[in-house]
Amino acid sequence: MSENQKKHIAILGSTGSIGTQALEVIAANSDRFQVEVLTAHSNADLLAEQALKFKANAVVIHDESKYKALKDRLFDEGIKVFCGRDALAEVVEMETIDLVLTALVGFAGLKPTMRAIAAGKQIALANKETLVVAGELITKAAREKGVNIYPVDSEHSAIFQCLSGEFHNPIEKIYLTASGGPFRGMSLQDLKSVTPAQALKHPNWDMGAKITIDSASMMNKGLEVIEAKWLFGLKPEQIDIVVHPQSIIHSIVQFEDGSMKAQMGLPDMKLPIQYALGYPERIKSDFPRFDFMKYPQLTFEKPDYKAFRNLQFAFDAMQKGGNAPCVLNAANEIAVKEFLAGNIGFLAMSDLIEDCLQNVTYIAQPRLENYFETDSETRAYASSKISSL
Ligand SMILES: NC(=O)c1ccc[n+]([C@@H]2O[C@H](COP(=O)([O-])OP(=O)(O)OC[C@H]3O[C@@H](n4cnc5c(N)ncnc54)[C@H](OP(=O)(O)O)[C@@H]3O)[C@@H](O)[C@H]2O)c1
Numbered sequence: 001m002s003e004n005q006k007k008h009i010a011i012l013g014s015t016g017s018i019g020t021q022a023l024e025v026i027a028a029n030s031d032r033f034q035v036e037v038l039t040a041h042s043n044a045d046l047l048a049e050q051a052l053k054f055k056a057n058a059v060v061i062h063d064e065s066k067y068k069a070l071k072d073r074l075f076d077e078g079i080k081v082f083c084g085r086d087a088l089a090e091v092v093e094m095e096t097i098d099l100v101l102t103a104l105v106g107f108a109g110l111k112p113t114m115r116a117i118a119a120g121k122q123i124a125l126a127n128k129e130t131l132v133v134a135g136e137l138i139t140k141a142a143r144e145k146g147v148n149i150y151p152v153d154s155e156h157s158a159i160f161q162c163l164s165g166e167f168h169n170p171i172e173k174i175y176l177t178a179s180g181g182p183f184r185g186m187s188l189q190d191l192k193s194v195t196p197a198q199a200l201k202h203p204n205w206d207m208g209a210k211i212t213i214d215s216a217s218m219m220n221k222g223l224e225v226i227e228a229k230w231l232f233g234l235k236p237e238q239i240d241i242v243v244h245p246q247s248i249i250h251s252i253v254q255f256e257d258g259s260m261k262a263q264m265g266l267p268d269m270k271l272p273i274q275y276a277l278g279y280p281e282r283i284k285s286d287f288p289r290f291d292f293m294k295y296p297q298l299t300f301e302k303p304d305y306k307a308f309r310n311l312q313f314a315f316d317a318m319q320k321g322g323n324a325p326c327v328l329n330a331a332n333e334i335a336v337k338e339f340l341a342g343n344i345g346f347l348a349m350s351d352l353i354e355d356c357l358q359n360v361t362y363i364a365q366p367r368l369e370n371y372f373e374t375d376s377e378t379r380a381y382a383s384s385k386i387s388s389l
Helices: 018-028 042-054 066-076 083-091 106-118 128-145 154-162 210-216 219-232 269-276 309-320 324-340 346-359 368-388
Strands: 007-012 033-041 056-063 080-083 099-101 124-127 147-153 171-178 239-243 249-255 259-264
Touching: 007 128, 007 239, 018 033, 018 099, 018 269, 033 083, 033 239, 042 056, 042 066, 056 066, 056 083, 066 080, 066 324, 083 106, 083 124, 083 147, 083 346, 099 106, 099 269, 106 124, 106 128, 106 324, 106 346, 106 368, 124 128, 124 269, 128 147, 128 219, 128 324, 147 154, 147 219, 147 269, 154 171, 154 249, 154 269, 171 324, 210 219, 210 324, 219 239, 219 324, 239 324, 249 269, 309 346, 324 346, 324 368, 346 368
Parallel strands: 007 033, 007 099, 033 056, 056 080, 099 124, 124 147, 171 239
Antiparallel strands: 171 249, 249 259
């Protein structure tokens, strides 16, 4: 493939779990992909190493205190260095970029994703929080601009893969599978005393801290339900969750004739990342293959909505619509941060989210700027409640 035919990629959050795995995929397929832009929050050392290795055109570091040292290291190599929040949103508009992989965490993804879509860039979306917060605006903007949003989340990639060749066949229902996380089977009483260290030990996936806590509290599945609604144009009653502790079946589509298609494979994020970057091609890989004999039993359970209250909050926020999912997301981001810092207990995360959903100003038809206001209001409200939890 000539340099011009390669897909030129920006990775927002290249130093994280998804970002580093995406770079492994790119390194293994350097004949197809070229790195244009890499970004990080504050890990300037890794960002510099990555930029030099992949000959990036530009990097963005969010933390302005790291800017000078990074610039000194990369400038002579011909790599442009930018810093700050605005730079992240501006850099995605670079003419040379074909596709933006949104692998940063949280609400911070909203602005650059909107700007990338407005600039007509294809999106590989890992940053589910953006779709949770502003799914209606994002998907509308993408339709208007003819931008495809390729899901990176393994469950949504599974649904996307199952829909291949089914363009004219409506979805009856989807089942998102959930591992159940490290606390599967625990009662509310058991969950009272679990610690951040225990919550950070996911049985099947090695991921960033925020999504690992979200998996332990099942908020991750709740966010994924809302993400699925927007990605696949579903009604809430068309989305169900099934707990599948082995994480082999990544999700299932049920069609109107009753037939179900599931996508399966070992739990390895490189596969959905590669599918999103390489779509529509299935690029030959040497990822380990699934062996049926090592998994003689694939099992399924109902989620426990009583012990994992976040699941119900997510369904409720999706039903309510407007800015409610934005409140849910911001409250959860604060809850996770405070839980990780040891300031609140595991169950207090759900109490805080419930409180925010009940008390933050509701907006039925938010515009883009309203999401920023709602995010700030929720963070301020949630932070003011921490000492009383
Ligand atoms: N990890 C997975 O297996 C997985 C699976 C499915 C979906 N996802 C989704 O993918 C996204 C990334 O998850 P992750 O596990 O890769 O997270 P992660 O390991 O924590 O990495 C986050 C990345 O974003 C950067 N970042 C963090 N906060 C930022 C901010 N405010 N502004 C700009 N950049 C920021 C980080 O930079 P520094 O390194 O400098 O902090 C890092 O590069 C999340 O939305 C998650 O839900 C992840």
